[in-house]
Amino acid sequence: MEKNLRGMVIDHILTRKALFIDRDGTINVDCPYCHKPSDLRIYDDSVSIMKEFARRGFDIVIVTNQSGIGRGYFTEKEMQAFNSELVSRLSKEGIEITSIYHCPHLPEERCDCRKPGTGLIKRAERELGIDLSESIIVGDRDDIEGELARKLNMKYMILNREKKQYGD
Numbered sequence: 129m130e131k132n133l134r135g136m137v138i139d140h141i142l143t144r145k146a147l148f149i150d151r152d153g154t155i156n157v158d159c160p161y162c163h164k165p166s167d168l169r170i171y172d173d174s175v176s177i178m179k180e181f182a183r184r185g186f187d188i189v190i191v192t193n194q195s196g197i198g199r200g201y202f203t204e205k206e207m208q209a210f211n212s213e214l215v216s217r218l219s220k221e222g223i224e225i226t227s228i229y230h231c232p233h234l235p236e237e238r239c240d241c242r243k244p245g246t247g248l249i250k251r252a253e254r255e256l257g258i259d260l261s262e263s264i265i266v267g268d269r270d271d272i273e274g275e276l277a278r279k280l281n282m283k284y285m286i287l288n289r290e291k292k293q294y295g296d
C-alpha cells in the first residue's frame with residue numbers, strides 16, 4: 129500500500145537523505161581545472177539522475193575537489209561564478225541544489241576534505257543533518273567517489289565517462 133502524504137512528510141523530517149554528487153566529469157563535462165562559465169557543458173544523464181533522486185525526497189548536494197584554487201589556477205570567487213552558472217542552469221531543469229561543498233587544497237596539504245577523504249561528506253552530515261546510511265554518492269571515479277563511499281560504508285554509483293580525466 130502506498131504511504132500517505134503525512135507519513136511521507138514525517139519520514140522526510142526524521143531522516144534527511146542526500147544524493148552526494150561529484151561536479152567535474154559527473155554533472156558537467158570535465159575540462160582542465162574547469163572554472164570558466166563558458167566551458168560549462170552538462171551531461172543529460174546527470175540531470176535525469178538528480179531529478180529522479182529529488183523526486184524521491186533526496187537533497188542534492190555537490191561535493192567537489194577544487195585544488196585549482198590551491199594551485200593558484202583560479203580563485204574561490206571564479207569557482208563561485210562557475211557554480212552559480214551551474215546552479216542556475218540546473219534550476220531551469222527543475223533541480224534545486226541544497227549545497228555545494230568543495231575542497232580547495234593541494235594533495236600535499238593532506239587535508240581531510242580532499243576526496244576520497246571523508247571531510248566534505250562529514251561536514252554535510254553535521255551541517256545539514258543528513259543520514260548517510262540513507263544516502264548515496266555518485267561520481268565518475270572509482271578511486272575517488274567509490275573509495276570515499278566504501279570508507280563510509282555508503283551506497284554509490286560510478287558513471288562511465290569516455291572523456292579523459294583531468295586534474296582536479
Ligand SMILES: [Mg+2]
Binds near residue numbers: 150151153269
Ligand atoms: Mg570527477
Ligand SMILES: [Zn+2]
Binds near residue numbers: 231233239240241242
Ligand atoms: Zn581539503
